[in-house]
Amino acid sequence: xxxxxxxxxxxxxxxxxxxxxxxxxxxxxxxxxxxxxxxxxxxxxxxxxxxxxxxxxxxxxxxxxxxxxxxxxxxxxxxxxxxxxxxxxxxxxxxxxxxxxxxxxxxxxxxxxxxxxxxxxxxxxxxxxxxxxxxxxxxxxxxxxxxxxxxxxxxxxxxxxxxxxxxxxxxxxxxxxxxxxxxxxxxxxxxxxxxxxxxxxxxxxxxxxxxxxxxxxxxxxxxxxxxxxxxxxxxxxxxxxxxxxxxxxxxxxxxxxxxxxxxxxxxxxxxxxxxxxxxxxxxxxxxxxxxxxxxxxxxxxxxxxxxxxxxxxxxxxxxxxxxxxxxxxxxxxxxxxxxxxxxxxxxxxxxxxxxxxxxxx
Amino acid sequence: xxxxxxxxxxxxxxxxxxxxxxxxxxxxxxxxxxxxxxxxxxxxxxxxxxxxxxxxxxxxxxxxxxxxxxxxxxxxxxxxxxxxxxxxxxxxxxxxxxxxxxxxxxxxxxxxxxxxxxxxxxxxxxxxxxxxxxxxx
Numbered sequence: 001x002x003x004x005x006x007x008x009x010x011x012x013x014x015x016x017x018x019x020x021x022x023x024x025x026x027x028x029x030x031x032x033x034x035x036x037x038x039x040x041x042x043x044x045x046x047x048x049x050x051x052x053x054x055x056x057x058x059x060x061x062x063x064x065x066x067x068x069x070x071x072x073x074x075x076x077x078x079x080x081x082x083x084x085x086x087x088x089x090x091x092x093x094x095x096x097x098x099x100x101x102x103x104x105x106x107x108x109x110x111x112x113x114x115x116x117x118x119x120x121x122x123x124x125x126x127x128x129x130x131x132x133x134x135x136x137x138x139x140x141x142x143x144x145x146x147x148x149x150x151x152x153x154x155x156x157x158x159x160x161x162x163x164x165x166x167x168x169x170x171x172x173x174x175x176x177x178x179x180x181x182x183x184x185x186x187x188x189x190x191x192x193x194x195x196x197x198x199x200x201x202x203x204x205x206x207x208x209x210x211x212x213x214x215x216x217x218x219x220x221x222x223x224x225x226x227x228x229x230x231x232x233x234x235x236x237x238x239x240x241x242x243x244x245x246x247x248x249x250x251x252x253x254x255x256x257x258x259x260x261x262x263x264x265x266x267x268x269x270x271x272x273x274x275x276x277x278x279x280x281x282x283x284x285x286x287x288x289x290x291x292x293x294x295x296x297x298x299x300x301x302x303x304x305x306x307x308x309x310x311x312x313x314x315x316x317x318x319x320x321x322x323x324x325x326x327x328x329x330x331x332x333x334x335x336x337x338x339x340x341x342x343x344x345x346x347x348x349x350x351x352x353x354x355x356x357x358x359x360x361x
Numbered sequence: 362x363x364x365x366x367x368x369x370x371x372x373x374x375x376x377x378x379x380x381x382x383x384x385x386x387x388x389x390x391x392x393x394x395x396x397x398x399x400x401x402x403x404x405x406x407x408x409x410x411x412x413x414x415x416x417x418x419x420x421x422x423x424x425x426x427x428x429x430x431x432x433x434x435x436x437x438x439x440x441x442x443x444x445x446x447x448x449x450x451x452x453x454x455x456x457x458x459x460x461x462x463x464x465x466x467x468x469x470x471x472x473x474x475x476x477x478x479x480x481x482x483x484x485x486x487x488x489x490x491x492x493x494x495x496x497x498x
Contacts, residue, residue, distance in 0.1 A: 151460045152428050156376065156481075159459040163382035163482035170389040170485075199460060207463060253463060 005029065005120065006047050010039045010065060011054040011081070020052070023109055024116070036060045036068075043069060048076050050119045052103075055082035055090065063093040070098060075126065077119040081105055144206065151199045158192045161185075189230060193264065197325050200257050204332050211360055212252045216242045216283045216290070219252070223259050224281075233267050235277045242283040248290055249361030254333040258341075259294070261326040262353050266296040269351070278350075285359070289339075293354045300347040309343060330355075365492050369395040369419045373405045373437070374426040374457070379481065383424060386485040392492070395419070402429055402437035409444065416451050422492065424483070427458040427465055434458075438472050449474060453495070455488065457481050 009020045009032045017032035024030050031042045036059060042048065051069075055062035062080045069076075080102040082090055093099040100122060103115055165185045169178070217240070224238045263279060270277045274297060282293040301309060310331040330353075334341040339357035370393055372380045377400065384396045399405040405423070409416055427434035434456055441452065454474045458465060459481040466478045477491055 148460075148462065152458075155459040156428070159481040160376060160378045160382065163379060163386075166482055166485075167382050167385045167389065170386070203463070210463065 004047065005049050006031065007050045007052070007116065008032075008039060008042055008046075008048045008076075009052040010034075010036060010057075010062070011052075012057040013054070016054070020112075023112065028116075036065050039065070040069065043073050043076075048073070049123050050077045050079065050116060052079050052081055054105075055080055055086045061089070063089055063098060066093065066098045075123070075130075077123050077126075079103060079115060079119060081107060147199065147202045151195060154195045155192065158188050158195070161188045162192070186230070197261075197329060201325060201329050201332070204254065204257065204329060204336060209251045209336070209360075210253060211249050213361070214248045214250055214252055214255065214290075216244050216248070216285065219256065219259070220281050220283075223256065223263060226260075227263055227267060230264070230267055232270055232272065235272060236267060236270055237276055237278050238281075239278065240281045240283075242281070244283065244285050246285070246287050246359075247361045248285055248359050250290075250357055250359065251337060254337055255357070257333045258330045258355065259292075261330040262294045265326055266294060266298060266351070269298040269300075270296060271299045271348075271350075287359060287361075289356055289358050291354070291356050293352060295350060295352040297350040300349055301343070301345040301351055302347050306343065306345055310341070364497055365489070366393050366395070367419055368393050368492070368496070369397065369415075369421050371397050371399065371405060371408075371421060371423045373399045373402055373423060373429075373434075375400055375429045376426070379426070379457075383483050386483060390485045390489055392485070392489055402432035402434070402440075406432070406437065406440050409441075409448070413448060416448055419451070420496070421452045423452060423454045425454050425456050427456055427469075435468065438469070438474065441474060442472065455479055455491075457483065 005027075006029045007024060009017060009030065011017055011020075011032070012034050014034065017034070021030055021032055029046070031046060031048070033039050033042060036057070039051075039053075043051075051066075051073075053062035053065050057065075060068075062082065066078045066080070070078075077100045078098065080090055080093065080099045081104075082102055083105045090099065090102045094102065100119060101115055103111060162185065165181050165188075168181050173181070220240045220242060224240070227233050227238070259281075263281075266279045270279075276297075278295075278297045280293070280295040282295070284291050310327050312325060312328040331341050334355050334357065337357045339355055341353065341355035343351060343353050345351040370384075370387055372383055374380050374383075380398045380400075384398060387396055388394050397408070399408065402425070425434045425437060429437075432440075438454065441449070441454070444452070452474060453476055454472070455476055456465075456469045456478045457480075458478065461478065461480045469475045469478045476495070479488065
């Protein structure tokens with residue numbers, strides 16, 4: 001049953017090799033040698049799962065031998081056979097991960113058997129982990145490809161619709177037709193935002209930090225101009241108050257992701273009954289960090305919902321808009337930037353989100 | 362018409378609606394009316410091969426969609442990079458994509474011919490500003 005299990009034993013004493021052979025040759029494929037050089041040849045030509053080596057040999061020590069083969073044969077379980085005198089070298093080797101176990105000399109047949117059983121168990125478990133890791137890597141890369149192509153396939157038609165509306169607006173169609181096209185555009189924007197959030201969610205989990213120089217003024221203008229055409233944004237007065245005193249480096253993509261989610265959230269929950277709807281973006285920044293506040297005078301969040309708003313699919317009860325994933329993504333992105341985010345709100349008065357992110361310049 | 366009107370625009374996109382929209386936008390924004398549509402990168406590359414003189418006469422701006430069947434935007438860029446230096450000097454590429462992927466941007470910006478990666482729907486005024494910066498600046 002263990003035909004395929006290969007064990008190699010390196011020892012300068014022939015007598016030890018013979019007793020080892022006698023002990024295991026019926027159950028395993030056993031290779032023995034007195035030469036480290038030959039041991040490597042055996043490793044190169046045979047599937048070896050467990051390697052025993054004597055520590056005290058004339059040309060090379062057991063630990064040294066393991067060191068030389070570690071890179072090329074990392075999977076084999078390495079066991080050192082040694083006398084008590086070398087115990088420090090052995091402990092060191094075990095701690096460095098070069099050796100799995102050691103057996104004291106002179107060895108007893110029973111100890112050695114147990115040792116082989118344990119080593120085999122370890123070998124199988126290691127192999128299982130390696131196989132599982134490969135599967136995971138494969139699944140991950142397939143998922144990545146799928147998200148990439150699905151997001152494109154979902155977005156492409158939406159983007160075409162938006163393009164057509166842009167052309168119609170420039171052509172100046174009659175007001176009635178334009179009013180209908182505006183509605184089409186708003187619905188399209190909603191769907192397109194949702195698709196963006198799915199992509200954002202995914203990208204936020206996957207990708208590494210990509211640092212760039214951030215100009216908060218420029219970023220604010222870019223984001224505000226994007227939202228001016230949004231449903232419910234007609235009445236909103238966007239204001240910014242930005243103090244940028246030194247260069248600021250961070251992941252611009254993630255900061256945009258956070259601001260986009262907080263601002264679109266503020267628009268959705270603006271209070272249209274009010275005389276003037278406000279969205280305030282405040283940035284104060286120094287060499288260490290940036291403090292960003294987004295305030296609105298919208299409908300506010302009721303105290304019983306407030307603690308859970310950053311959870312996935314929390315959904316506000318009174319105004320059921322969106323998927324409830326936006327704030328979750330915002331918090332995830334803040335965390336990826338090693339920052340923190342909080343919210344305070346008063347019903348009927350408005351909401352304020354505050355987040356702080358470190359300067360990586 | 363602005364000084365951009367000498368440019369010939371090559372719209373390479375497998376989506377006929379996007380081609381129609383973008384060529385309409387180029388005209389409505391009074392950028393240029395020299396517009397040639399191609400439904401695939403293959404058709405565009407074939408045109409250069411058949412009529413290189415046309416490309417040498419005027420500056421050419423290519424609006425190149427990234428996601429296309431058969432030859433995609435990046436493969437098309439690889440082929441364009443193999444053209445003679447003289448031809449390459451007359452061709453400028455803007456990549457278009459409906460979903461801006463960070464890896465795509467990094468990849469596209471590695472090509473010297475690529476001016477910018479633009480998100481669809483095309484912001485015609487942003488394109489106009491970039492072109493003015495290049496041709497009039």
